[in-house]
Amino acid sequence: MIEVNQLCKTFRLFAKPSDRLREALGGRQRHTPHHALRDLSFRVAEGEVLGVLGRNGAGKSTLLKLLTGVLVPDSGEMHIDGRVTGLLELGTGFNPELSGYDNITINGLMVGMSHAEINARRQTIIEFSELGDYIDEPLRTYSSGMVMRLGFAVAIHADPACFLVDEALSVGDGYFQQKCMKRIREFKEAGGSILFVSHDLNAVKMLCDRAIVLESGQITFDGDADAAVNHYNRIMARQAEEEEGRHRARHQGVYGSGDVEIVHGTALGVTSDAPMLSSGETLQVSLDLQAHRQVDDLTLGLMIRDRFGQDIYGVNTHQLGQALRLAPGEQRRVTVDITCDIAPGKYTLTLALHSSDHHLDDCYWWCDSYLQFEVAGFGGQPFGGVCRLPIALDLDAPATARDTRMPHASDL
Amino acid sequence: MNLRVPRLFLDSLPLVRQLVRQELVDRHKGSVLGTTWTLIGPLVTILVFVLVFSRIMGARLEGFGAEIDQYTYSIYLICGILPWMAFAKCLERITNLFVAQAHLITKVRLSLKALPLSVLIAESITHLIGMVIFALFLMLVGYPFSAWWLGLPLVFALQCAFLYGLGLCLAVLASYLKDIRETVAVSLQLWFWVTPIVYVADILPAWTQDVLALNPMFHFVGAYRDLIMRQQLPETTGLLVLAAVTAGFIWLAFWLLARTERDLRDSF
Numbered sequence: 001m002i003e004v005n006q007l008c009k010t011f012r013l014f015a016k017p018s019d020r021l022r023e024a025l026g027g028r029q030r031h032t033p034h035h036a037l038r039d040l041s042f043r044v045a046e047g048e049v050l051g052v053l054g055r056n057g058a059g060k061s062t063l064l065k066l067l068t069g070v071l072v073p074d075s076g077e078m079h080i081d082g083r084v085t086g087l088l089e090l091g092t093g094f095n096p097e098l099s100g101y102d103n104i105t106i107n108g109l110m111v112g113m114s115h116a117e118i119n120a121r122r123q124t125i126i127e128f129s130e131l132g133d134y135i136d137e138p139l140r141t142y143s144s145g146m147v148m149r150l151g152f153a154v155a156i157h158a159d160p161a162c163f164l165v166d167e168a169l170s171v172g173d174g175y176f177q178q179k180c181m182k183r184i185r186e187f188k189e190a191g192g193s194i195l196f197v198s199h200d201l202n203a204v205k206m207l208c209d210r211a212i213v214l215e216s217g218q219i220t221f222d223g224d225a226d227a228a229v230n231h232y233n234r235i236m237a238r239q240a241e242e243e244e245g246r247h248r249a250r251h252q253g254v255y256g257s258g259d260v261e262i263v264h265g266t267a268l269g270v271t272s273d274a275p276m277l278s279s280g281e282t283l284q285v286s287l288d289l290q291a292h293r294q295v296d297d298l299t300l301g302l303m304i305r306d307r308f309g310q311d312i313y314g315v316n317t318h319q320l321g322q323a324l325r326l327a328p329g330e331q332r333r334v335t336v337d338i339t340c341d342i343a344p345g346k347y348t349l350t351l352a353l354h355s356s357d358h359h360l361d362d363c364y365w366w367c368d369s370y371l372q373f374e375v376a377g378f379g380g381q382p383f384g385g386v387c388r389l390p391i392a393l394d395l396d397a398p399a400t401a402r403d404t405r406m407p408h409a410s411d412l
Numbered sequence: 413m414n415l416r417v418p419r420l421f422l423d424s425l426p427l428v429r430q431l432v433r434q435e436l437v438d439r440h441k442g443s444v445l446g447t448t449w450t451l452i453g454p455l456v457t458i459l460v461f462v463l464v465f466s467r468i469m470g471a472r473l474e475g476f477g478a479e480i481d482q483y484t485y486s487i488y489l490i491c492g493i494l495p496w497m498a499f500a501k502c503l504e505r506i507t508n509l510f511v512a513q514a515h516l517i518t519k520v521r522l523s524l525k526a527l528p529l530s531v532l533i534a535e536s537i538t539h540l541i542g543m544v545i546f547a548l549f550l551m552l553v554g555y556p557f558s559a560w561w562l563g564l565p566l567v568f569a570l571q572c573a574f575l576y577g578l579g580l581c582l583a584v585l586a587s588y589l590k591d592i593r594e595t596v597a598v599s600l601q602l603w604f605w606v607t608p609i610v611y612v613a614d615i616l617p618a619w620t621q622d623v624l625a626l627n628p629m630f631h632f633v634g635a636y637r638d639l640i641m642r643q644q645l646p647e648t649t650g651l652l653v654l655a656a657v658t659a660g661f662i663w664l665a666f667w668l669l670a671r672t673e674r675d676l677r678d679s680f
Binding site: 026092 | 438516519521589672673674675676679
C-alpha cells in the first residue's frame with residue numbers, strides 16, 4: 001500500500017553554487033522557489049494499479065523520486081508498506097567488465113534485494129532476460145537491448161511490495177514489453193501496489209484501475225482511468241492552443257509567392273478532439289485557405305513525416321482528381337479526414353499550395369511541419385512496421401492446381 | 413540525540429559491502445593480475461623505503477627500537493607512511509564521495525551516513541595488507557614483536573572514526589563548492605610535511621613542538637611508533653583529546669547533514 005498525504009516539494013534555484021551553501025547553513029533566503037509538487041494526496045491499495053498522467057514537467061519524476069526516497073519532501077507524509085522498487089534504478093551499478101551473472105548481484109543489491117533473495121531468483125532472472133549463454137560474458141559485449149533486458153529482468157523480479165513503473169518500460173521491443181506487462185499483471189494479482197507513469201494512454205487504460213492527472217504539481221483529476229485519459233487529452237489540446245502563438249513564430253520557414261496561403265489549420269483526432277489519437281482512428285485536418293488573387297489551377301498537398309523526417313504518406317488534390325479554384329479575396333475551409341493506420345509515434349504535417357501536380361512551376365505557399373500530431377498506442381488491431389496495409393487472411397484456403405506444381409526457372 | 417541506528421543506515425549496509433567489493437575486486441576485473449594489484453601498491457611502497465633508505469642512504473637514528481641497525485630508519489618511515497597513506501587516501505576520497513557517487517545517490521535509496529564506510533572499509537583492508545607485508549618484513553630482519561601490536565587496531569579504529577567525521581563534513585561542503593576538493597588535495601600535501609613522517613620531530617626547534625601537537629596525525633603517527641618501535645603505551649592524553657575531537661566532528665557532520673540533506677539531494 002502506498003499512502004501519500006499533502007506531499008509538498010519545492011526546488012530552489014540559485015544564481016550561484018555558493019549561495020546554496022550559505023542558505024543551507026542558515027543564511028537569508030537567496031533562492032527562487034520552484035514548486036514541483038503541491039499538496040499531493042492519494043492512496044494506492046494492495047493489488048491496485050494507479051496511473052499517473054501529466055505533461056513533461058508536471059511533477060511525475062519528482063513524485064517517483066520522493067517515493068523511492070532519493071529526494072526528501074518539504075512537508076507531508078508518505079507511508080509505504082514494505083519495500084519499494086522503481087525502474088529508476090534500471091541497470092544502476094552495472095559494471096561493464098563483469099559478467100551478466102555478477103551484474104545481477106550488483107543491480108539486485110541496488111534495488112534492495114538481499115544476497116539470499118538474489119541467489120534464489122537468479123535462475124528466473126536469467127530465463128526472463130533470455131540472455132542464454134551470454135550471461136557469463138562480460139557486460140561490455142552486450143548490445144544495448146541486452147543490457148536493458150537484464151536490467152528489467154532484475155527490477156521486475158525484485159518482488160517489492162510497491163512497484164513504481166515509468167516510461168523506461170516503453171523502451172524495449174514489443175515482445176519484451178508484453179512479457180513485462182504480463183509480469184506486472186501477475187505482480188498486481190499477487191497483491192502488489194503499482195504506480196504506473198506513462199504517456200502510453202492505451203497502456204494506462206488497459207492496466208490501471210484508477211488514474212490521476214498531474215498539472216503543475218497538483219492533482220487536477222483523480223478517478224477512473226478512461227476518464228483520466230480524456231481529461232489528460234483535453235489538457236494536451238489546451239497546450240496545443242497555447243503553443244500555437246509560439247508555433248507561428250517557428251513558421252518563418254514558410255515560402256512561396258503568397259498568392260494563396262493557409263491562414264489557420266488544426267489536426268485533431270475525431271474522437272479525442274486533441275492532436276493525439278490512437279492508431280486506426282481518424283485524424284481531421286482542417287485548413288483555412290485565403291486567396292489574394294485569382295487562382296484557377298490550385299493543388300493542395302500534404303505530407304505526413306515521422307520524427308526522423310521520413311516521408312510516411314503524402315497526397316495532393318491533383319492526385320485525388322479534385323480541382324480547386326479560388327477567387328481573389330476568397331476564404332475557403334478545406335478538411336481532410338485521414339484514417340491514421342500508422343504506427344504510434346510523433347508526426348508532422350507539411351502542407352503546400354501549388355499549381356498542377358508539383359510545386360516546381362508555381363509554388364504559392366509551402367510550410368514544413370506546419371502541424372503536429374501524435375499517435376499514441378493502438379485503438380484497434382495492433383501491427384508492426386510503419387503502417388497498416390489492407391490484408392485478407394484465409395486460414396483455410398482451398399488448394400489450387402497451381403500450388404501443386406513448383407515453379408521452375410525454365411518456366412519463366 | 414537519538415541513538416537508535418536508523419533503518420535506512422542498516423538497509424544500506426549490503427550496498428556498502430558491494431561498493432567495497434567493487435573497489436577491491438571488481439575494479440581489477442579484466443586485468444591480467446586481477447586482485448593482485450591490491451597487494452602491489454603497499455608492497456612497492458615498502459620495498460622502495462627499505463631499499464632506498466637502508467641500503468642507499470644508510471640513514472641511522474638514535475633512540476628507537478631495541479637495537480639500532482641499518483633498517484631502523486626504514487622501519488621508522490614505514491610506521492608513519494602506511495597510516496598516512498590510508499589517511500590521505502580516505503580523506504581525499506570521502507571528500508569527493510557524494511559527487512563521485514551522485515549516479516547512485518540519485519537513483520537508489522541510500523543513507524549518506526553509511527556511504528563513507530565503503531571508503532573506510534576498503535582502505536582499511538588495503539592498509540591491513542600493507543601491515544601484514546610490513547610484519548613479514550620485520551620477521552625477516554628479526555625485529556622483535558610485542559603484545560603492544562594489539563593496540564594498533566584500536567588506534568587505527570580511532571583514526572577511521574576521525575576520518576569519518578572530518579570526511580563527512582568536507583563531503584557535505586564539497587557538494588556545494590567544488591573548490592573544497594582541490595583545497596583538500598593541496599592541504600594534504602602540506603599536511604604530509606608538517607607531520608613527522610620522514611623526519612624526527614626532535615630536529616625541529618622547541619617552539620614548534622606545541623604547534624605540532626595540534627596536528628592530529630602527529631598523535632596517530634606517534635602512537636603507531638610507540639606501539640611498534642618503542643613497544644610502550646602511547647601518550648594517552650593526546651589520543652583522548654583526539655577521541656573528543658572525533659566525537660565533535662561526527663556531531664558536526666550529522667548536524668550539517670540534517671540541515672542540508674534535503675537540499676543536497678536536490679542539487680545532484
